[in-house]
Amino acid sequence: MSIGANKRVVMISTAVVIGMxxxxxxxxxxxxxxxxxxxxxxxxxxxxxxxxxxxxxDIIVRFDSNINPDLKWSFKxxxxxxxxxxGQNALAFYTAKNISDAPLVGTASYNVAPIKAxxxxxxxxxxxxxxxxxxxxxxxxxxxxxxxxxxMANDDRYDDIKTITLSYTFHxxxxxxxxxxxxxxxxxxxxxxxxxxxxx
Amino acid sequence: xxxxxxxxAHGDAPSFFKRWFASCxxxxxGTLYLIFGILSGLIGGYLSFMMRLxxxxxxxxxxxxxxxxxxxxSMHGLLMxxxxxxxxxxxxxxxxxxxxxxxxxxxxxxxxxxxxxxxxPTALFFLLLSMFVPGNPSGDGFAGSWVMYPxxxxxxxxxxxxxxVIIGLLAAxxxxxxxxxxxxxxxxxxxxxxxxMHKMPLFAWGVLVTAFLLLLALPVLAAALFMLMTDRxxxxxxxxxxxxxxxxxFQHLFWFFGHPEVYIMILPAFGIVSHxxxxxxxxxxxxxxxxxxAMVSIGVVGFVVWAHHMFTVGMxxxxxxxxxxxxxxxxVPTGIKIFSWLATMWGGSIRFSLPMQWALAFIFLFVVxxxxxxxxxxxxxxxxxxxxxxxxxHFHYVLSMGAVFGLFAGFTYWFGKMSGxxxxxxxxxxxxWLFFIGVNLVFFPQHFLGMQGMPRRYVDYPEAxxxxxxxxxxxxxxxxxxxxVFLIWxxxxxxxxxxxxxxxxxxxxxxxxxxxxxxxxxHEFNTLPRIK
Numbered sequence: 174m175s176i177g178a179n180k181r182v183v184m185i186s187t188a189v190v191i192g193m194x195x196x197x198x199x200x201x202x203x204x205x206x207x208x209x210x211x212x213x214x215x216x217x218x219x220x221x222x223x224x225x226x227x228x229x230x231d232i233i234v235r236f237d238s239n240i241n242p243d244l245k246w247s248f249k250x251x252x253x254x255x256x257x258x259x260g261q262n263a264l265a266f267y268t269a270k271n272i273s274d275a276p277l278v279g280t281a282s283y284n285v286a287p288i289k290a291x292x293x294x295x296x297x298x299x300x301x302x303x304x305x306x307x308x309x310x311x312x313x314x315x316x317x318x319x320x321x322x323x324x325m326a327n328d329d330r331y332d333d334i335k336t337i338t339l340s341y342t343f344h345x346x347x348x349x350x351x352x353x354x355x356x357x358x359x360x361x362x363x364x365x366x367x368x369x370x371x372x373x
Numbered sequence: 374x375x376x377x378x379x380x381x382a383h384g385d386a387p388s389f390f391k392r393w394f395a396s397c398x399x400x401x402x403g404t405l406y407l408i409f410g411i412l413s414g415l416i417g418g419y420l421s422f423m424m425r426l427x428x429x430x431x432x433x434x435x436x437x438x439x440x441x442x443x444x445x446x447s448m449h450g451l452l453m454x455x456x457x458x459x460x461x462x463x464x465x466x467x468x469x470x471x472x473x474x475x476x477x478x479x480x481x482x483x484x485x486x487x488x489x490x491x492x493x494p495t496a497l498f499f500l501l502l503s504m505f506v507p508g509n510p511s512g513d514g515f516a517g518s519w520v521m522y523p524x525x526x527x528x529x530x531x532x533x534x535x536x537x538v539i540i541g542l543l544a545a546x547x548x549x550x551x552x553x554x555x556x557x558x559x560x561x562x563x564x565x566x567x568x569x570m571h572k573m574p575l576f577a578w579g580v581l582v583t584a585f586l587l588l589l590a591l592p593v594l595a596a597a598l599f600m601l602m603t604d605r606x607x608x609x610x611x612x613x614x615x616x617x618x619x620x621x622x623f624q625h626l627f628w629f630f631g632h633p634e635v636y637i638m639i640l641p642a643f644g645i646v647s648h649x650x651x652x653x654x655x656x657x658x659x660x661x662x663x664x665x666x667a668m669v670s671i672g673v674v675g676f677v678v679w680a681h682h683m684f685t686v687g688m689x690x691x692x693x694x695x696x697x698x699x700x701x702x703x704x705v706p707t708g709i710k711i712f713s714w715l716a717t718m719w720g721g722s723i724r725f726s727l728p729m730q731w732a733l734a735f736i737f738l739f740v741v742x743x744x745x746x747x748x749x750x751x752x753x754x755x756x757x758x759x760x761x762x763x764x765x766x767h768f769h770y771v772l773s774m775g776a777v778f779g780l781f782a783g784f785t786y787w788f789g790k791m792s793g794x795x796x797x798x799x800x801x802x803x804x805x806w807l808f809f810i811g812v813n814l815v816f817f818p819q820h821f822l823g824m825q826g827m828p829r830r831y832v833d834y835p836e837a838x839x840x841x842x843x844x845x846x847x848x849x850x851x852x853x854x855x856x857x858v859f860l861i862w863x864x865x866x867x868x869x870x871x872x873x874x875x876x877x878x879x880x881x882x883x884x885x886x887x888x889x890x891x892x893x894x895x896h897e898f899n900t901l902p903r904i905k
Contacts, residue, residue, distance in 0.1 A: 178561075178562045179481050179482075179558050179562055182481075182554075182557060182558040182561055182562060183482075183554055183558060186553070186554040186557055186558075186588055187554070189588050189589065190550055190554075190588060190591075190592045191592070192592075193588075193589055193590075193592035193593055193596075194592035194593070194595055194596045195596075196593070196596075197592060197593040197594075197595070197596025197597060197600075197626060198596050198599075198600070200596075200622060200625070200626060201600075201611055201618070201622070204619065204622045204625070205617075205619075208619075213689070214619075214621065214687065215687075241615060243615075280615070282614050282615075282617075288687065288688075288689050289689055289690070289691075342614070344614065344615030344616075345615065346615075347608075
């Protein structure tokens with residue numbers, strides 16, 4: 174036995190401990206990225222460009238809404254289901270109303286079921302991308318512009334997907350950022366979306 | 374010789390305070406770990422006994438507040454895992470016998486060894502303190518089970534109790550990390566001349582693999598605990614969906630630690646049982662290399678199966694299939710170990726001395742727990758019995774009958790070596806039979822309860838579950854009687870002082886510790902043994 178050899182083992186062991194602890198902390202961004210890339214756990218995708226091919230296969234999209242009890246809003250989809258073709262760009266709306274007497278900022282978390290549909294569920298525009306600010310008593314319509322990626326037809330593992338449920342949960346934001354959408358922002362955004370010429 | 378190293382002669386021990394409170398001697402620290410393990414085991418056992426008494430009949434008997442019952446559940450788990458099994462198996466027997474078995478004079482870092490030990494009473498203090506401070510508006514203490522899932526452990530426990538639990542577990546975790554570094558260095562660098570890795574006793578192999586698991590798994594738990602702490606105190610949102618975090622991520626982190634943790638608790642016991650089977654069959658262990666590398670592969674595969682604890686969180690079916698398959702693979706190296714023990718006994722000249730009885734009971738009961746483990750690895754079946762008493766029965770068969778029977782096997786095997794005294798065979802035998810019958814009566818009926826759908830972690834249950842709960846509680850009483858007899862035989866042995874010889878098991882016990890006196894002198898191997 175020599176002191177040098179002991180020192181080496183301790184150095185390597187300590188490096189392993191620090192490395193594993195670092196990986197533990199790094200798991201937050203890693204897990205986040207992993208979910209976004211793979212659609213793990215039903216994480217939907219974000220698309221920059223609209224879909225340009227439409228396949229004649231119907232998918233029923235169901236809309237689900239939940240609200241964290243801390244946020245005094247009512248929140249529900251305008252229509253509870255919608256039938257779309259694979260690759261069809263579709264626009265759906267949710268309504269939210271601030272039922273408290275103070276302005277409140279909320280943010281939505283989201284996923285889809287079945288989980289395996291997530292890599293193909295692409296959103297072009299969504300109220301969940303930003304925080305939303307509602308004045309007391311204000312009621313708004315919030316858009317989701319999405320399509321189900323026609324790529325899904327290329328793999329028979331996804332042939333059993335007939336229905337996709339899109340679910341949102343609104344949470345209260347304690348410390349809102351400046352980017353929270355207000356009434357004017359939303360009106361402008363809605364005009365932009367409706368102005369888009371999309372294959373509906 | 375003595376002057377050169379600054380130590381006294383072989384038998385010289387320092388004054389009482391210096392010997393037990395500032396100890397740098399691996400045997401004394403091992404003894405401290407064992408005493409500590411027994412004490413925390415008694416507290417943890419008391420908690421479980423109260424739980425069993427409560428569940429003896431439907432309705433409320435002893436617990437006015439369900440929160441307190443769940444707090445007992447949580448503390449029982451944490452105490453038994455972090456403060457009984459780990460300190461006794463790794464800290465206790467590891468410290469005592471790894472240096473002796475590999476022919477080393479002491480551990481590589483004796484002062485760090487002392488520090489590792491004394492972190493544990495500190496940790497235990499904080500954990501016990503947590504039971505008496507407010508947990509949440511429902512009552513005192515932390516009632517979120519040993520898995521500590523958020524949001525129950527964050528927004529669900531607003532009081533300081535869980536902060537004390539975090540401090541306690543961090544202290545216990547770092548104690549184990551330092552201990553692991555010490556064992557790795559000792560085993561890699563301080564083996565006696567001629568003792569290659571492939572000649573090393575299997576207990577040392579078990580502790581080495583365990584130490585690597587500790588080194589890789591515990592920092593992840595520490596990171597998860599730190600994140601829980603900041604989520605609770607400074608408003609970060611690692612596990613809070615409202616802040617862009619994910620509570621399921623905690624479950625991944627926890628079980629990435631938690632699954633290797635179950636092998637941390639069983640691998641040293643595998644080592645002990647191997648020596649006992651070999652000793653009392655008067656044969657070398659069958660398939661030594663296979664046994665060693667089976668432990669290594671259990672350790673490696675143990676790191677890639679964690680999500681089988683989380684089949685119900687909403688996982689993709691492909692992912693479930695992977696974790697199912699990977700989990701079943703572990704049955705292969707485990708099978709290698711079981712069959713090698715059987716093959717060691719085959720054709721051997723077997724004596725059914727007490728350690729052998731414990732070891733045989735270990736194999737039998739561990740296989741029962743292993744078989745229900747193979748059941749539970751199947752995602753479909755697991756979804757049905759998840760969080761029922763079937764799971765409770767499964768993990769108590771591998772832990773409270775696997776790891777703890779391994780502990781008692783080692784304790785009876787080495788008691789004479791450590792204390793210098795032989796135990797009373799009749800009393801120690803009574804302990805074995807009471808404990809064996811007791812724990813089986815406690816846990817076997819819980820398989821039925823789980824199959825009937827009785828959920829875990831509730832203070833009360835519908836009357837339909839009464840019968841097997843009564844049997845289980847009756848078993849707990851027998852087990853407690855067994856624990857009492859255990860304490861009596863230990864005390865009796867120290868009072869009567871039947872001297873133990875150097876090698877009181879005779880032929881078959883041929884690892885290095887049997888070449889030394891019982892108890893070994895204060896410093897051993899001033900001249901290193903040579904292994905041929």
